[in-house]
Amino acid sequence: MVLRTFPVLLLCAALVPALSGCFPLAAGGLVAGALAVDDRRTLATQAEDRTIQLKAESRIAEQFRGRANVNVTAYNRRVLLTGEVPDANARAEAARMAGAVENVVSVANELQIGGMSSMTARSNDSILTGKVKGNMVDDPQVQANTVKVVTEASVVYLMGLVTREEGDRAAAAAARTSGVKQVVKVFEYIPAPPRAAEKK
Numbered sequence: 539m540v541l542r543t544f545p546v547l548l549l550c551a552a553l554v555p556a557l558s559g560c561f562p563l564a565a566g567g568l569v570a571g572a573l574a575v576d577d578r579r580t581l582a583t584q585a586e587d588r589t590i591q592l593k594a595e596s597r598i599a600e601q602f603r604g605r606a607n608v609n610v611t612a613y614n615r616r617v618l619l620t621g622e623v624p625d626a627n628a629r630a631e632a633a634r635m636a637g638a639v640e641n642v643v644s645v646a647n648e649l650q651i652g653g654m655s656s657m658t659a660r661s662n663d664s665i666l667t668g669k670v671k672g673n674m675v676d677d678p679q680v681q682a683n684t685v686k687v688v689t690e691a692s693v694v695y696l697m698g699l700v701t702r703e704e705g706d707r708a709a710a711a712a713a714r715t716s717g718v719k720q721v722v723k724v725f726e727y728i729p730a731p732p733r734a735a736e737k738k
Contacts, residue, residue: 550644576683578699578728579614586641587612591643594636603636608632611688613697615643618724620690622654646724648695655691662691666717670694673711687712692719701730 571724577584590612598608606628607621623629633647653702655663667689674682694712696705705725711734712721 554709576685583614586615590617590639590642592616593639594642597635597639598632601631602628606632608649609690610636611686611695611697613686614640614699614709614726615641616697616724617642617645618648618688618695618697619645620648620688620695621650622652623649646695648690648693648722650691657705659691662717663692666692666694666715670715670718671714673715674708677707677711680704680711692717693722694718694720695722695724697724698726699728700725701724702727703730 579587591610594610594612594617595608598606598610602623603607605622608619608623609621611618611620617639619632620661621630629647629649629651632649633645636642637645663716670687670689671682672689674680674685681700681704684698684700684704688695688697694715696708696712698705698708700708705723705727709721709723712718
């Protein structure tokens with residue numbers, strides 16, 4: 539199992555956003571009750587991320603018109619690009635276009651040069667993402683609700699606002715998932731809260 543860490547930014551404690559709230563999610567009758575999901579982004583930032591993602595996807599799709607498979611994920615104004623492009627110029631152009639979207643702070647360009655993946659491969663990636671999330675939920679040491687999971691060609695990318703300890707635990711849970719070839723951390727690290735003994 540390969541575990542790779544993408545360069546990340548360390549936030550100072552004053553910039554850590556407060557918990558934005560809890561949202562009940564029903565699992566279509568398969569899970570009794572509701573699961574409260576804590577998102578460390580503010581509601582405004584969550585909305586901004588959706589806007590960033592839609593704009594980047596639209597601009598890139600218009601540029602390549604079916605010649606590339608570029609997936610855009612935005613988290614806390616940081617963009618992750620995954621998928622396949624025909625050549626190095628296309629790879630660089632996709633990253634440039636994503637970075638030009640309003641309010642984007644950084645772009646992690648994980649696009650691969652080669653032919654576009656099949657629908658079967660993409661379906662397998664979706665299944666693998668579900669397995670990884672399941673392993674995180676099952677592990678009481680993992681803050682699953684703070685981690686965004688993206689899978690491309692059986693490579694798992696992890697995004698989120700996490701402490702280093704949380705990130706390491708999430709990556710370990712992903713790495714032990716059957717079928718995962720590699721785990722790439724694209725986390726944005728935040729300071730760990732003081733331990734109980736340190737509080738005054």
